Amino acid sequence: MKFSVTKEKLLEALQQVQNVVSTRTTLPILSNVLLQANETELHLTTTDLDVGVRGTCEAHVDKAGATTLPARRVFNIIRELPSSEIQIDVDGKNAASIRSGQSFFKILGLPEDEFPPLPKFEGAKVVTMRQKNLRDGLRKTSYAISTDETRYVLNGVLFSFKDNKITLVATDGRRLAMAEIELEFPRSHESDLIVPTKAVTELQRLLTDDGDVKVSMSNGQIAFDLNKTLLVSKLIEGNYPNYKQVIPAEAKERVKLEREMFLNSLRRVSLLASDKSHSVKLNFSKNNLDITANTPEVGEAKESLAIAYKGREFSIAFNPEFLMAPLRALTEDEVFLDLIDEMSPGVVKIQTPFLYVIMPMRISS
């Protein structure tokens, strides 16, 4: 195999795939990247057996072929190369010679047939959607994924295909984020899938604002085809909890808030939220919202926001991180906070189908 390629293109392609590279030492081949050169293109593939990514980069191929090379090492070398033009020549023993300007590297690889192939998706159910929609949906939900490994069904985002929309859900038991993507698909495609955290993270890195993504689902696997890149992942087996149970039926009070102003105030006040209880208090009174936090023996903070509010006066406490997370992820100027009373969950909403349920913390008197 022999090809030449520009540094920028190769680096970009390596960046897309190298995060997946396994740190497990049990299978050395998994720390390698599979390089496959056909007439005009170079394909790069990495996998940790759970998640696999395949990227493409334009190349001038002199001789087609395939090999695998240690991914991190190759990435580090390419990044440091002095010239923009890179030639890579791989001999029959999988030793790669990398030439660029005055530099020469020889890297020993492993044969390509040892590399585990990505699963095939023949006869899979396929839907196509705008990349932007999926990216938005994941951005609005993925921060609420549980990191508690003992609750493994929660270590991912639920993709619920139903009634011509995809509902994305993530929860960790104390909060729940849900977003919807409108999409037409046949009835037979209705199903619930849980995409693991790692795949979601990688997917978010790969998705762009333009173009379509083709989603293929078949037993236990899901593939996201972004035209030039492909991400394949195992699904989490198990039943996702019935998230609808969590969503409060109706709100007593609805408060409209300037997202960014609210977020900034929360961020400042939370500097004085104690490490132990870690809560900020929202005190609602007529046309005013006071955000307060205090830590005994350290001090306290308070910010006032002018809001349109005519309901009864009351206070509710939240974990500031949990409250700020959706505010950071959203882009809308205004958000709504729906509340019932101090002990019931609050709901963050926007004009489009999205909601975020957050459990209050106990107010210590």
Place this chain on the structure above:
Amino acid sequence: MDKKCAQLWQRLSAALKPEISADSFKRWFSNVELVDAKDKSITLTVPNNIYQLWIESNYMPALQSAIIATFGSTRSVRFCAPSAAGTQTSADDSTTIKQTLPTQMDARPATTVPGLNPRNTFESFVVGPNNEIAHAASLAVAQAPARTYNPLFIYGGVGLGKTHLMQAIGQYVWAKRRNVKVIYVSSELFINEFIDAIQHSNLVKFRKRYRQADVLLIDDIQFLGGKERSQEEFFHTFNTLFDGHKQIVLSSDRPASEIANLEHRLVSRFEWGLTAELQPPDIETRHAILRKKADTMQIKLHEDVFQFLATRIRTNVRRLEGALMRVASFASLSGRELTKETVEHLLKDILQEEGRQSITIEQIQRRVAEHFDVRLADMTSKRRPASIAFPRQVAMYLARELTKASLNEIGDAFGGRDHGTVLHACKLVKKRIAEQDNIRQTISYIDSSLQR
């Protein structure tokens, strides 16, 4: 759901309602039923797993305080699917909607934590004055890991129940909450795994295994002595767990400060929490142990045999149990009535071994003289400067404690003193032991060096 449970649930609900909002109660608890109430746990049926998730994440404090109001003390809460209700209300794990571990971590067998002997529980542990502190501390740790005594350091001689207590902690914690990660290893296994990890450059996995434990039990920690890199690794593991408020329990055959070649930073950490000593059981406890053991082995022996064994085998519970086993199997195999002579014959070697450990007054004098750097002759001489008189009194005290000699015999052995002098010496030393820590330490050190 039987009537009693229904009533209990009503009382529990009444106590719970004021703790949470009406809407939350209606949403999360109106479909819940109580199907089983035991001394330590209650079982609730929930319609599906979101109930368990949300109740566990958000309403446990409220539920526990309602439980305390209803039952008077805390209970662990189990959840199960409604299909399991009625037909199977007991603690059957297959029916609980447990958020099972990820498959690759699911190596844990359903019955117990690896390495734990199911027989070693708190129920099978015989408590006596020799071990009640260690037992109480262990139970406290098992009931509330990482709350009270962290680390718990248990030490004591061979066969006095260190391993038993540790394993009891492990099983207790594990039985109460299955999703707690309990790790029990001997320090030897820890070292071997560490070496193995270095060899295969698998340290990350090794660290992950130990540093993600919720309860780490390490047996026979004294074997870490002299193993420098293992000590270092253990030091970091210890710190990670301690900072993460995870329970650590260690056992050793001697106090931490006496473990040879153990780094000071480790010694000081071991002494950080609670140190509990296990002492050889007194005769009543030995008797109780024998009876309990005989009960579990379902053997019947004459009272005299128990008495004989309890009197003659003093130092080691394991040996005590071995002797009982030997006597019992002889009785069942031969079918003959056991007499004192047959028992004595049967246990000849064990009794000899025990006998060899009996200490003579001369040994005591020699050891004490050596320790205080006085001449052996001073033990029997008439000279009475404090530098000689006190060691002599210590030796008399030890002779009184460790041998069967009468006051007169002791007096004779110390240069023909009368029994009043010996009695005075014993009282004086006892008083000083009670008052002065360093003297207590000195004497217990000499004591243990004599017993070894």
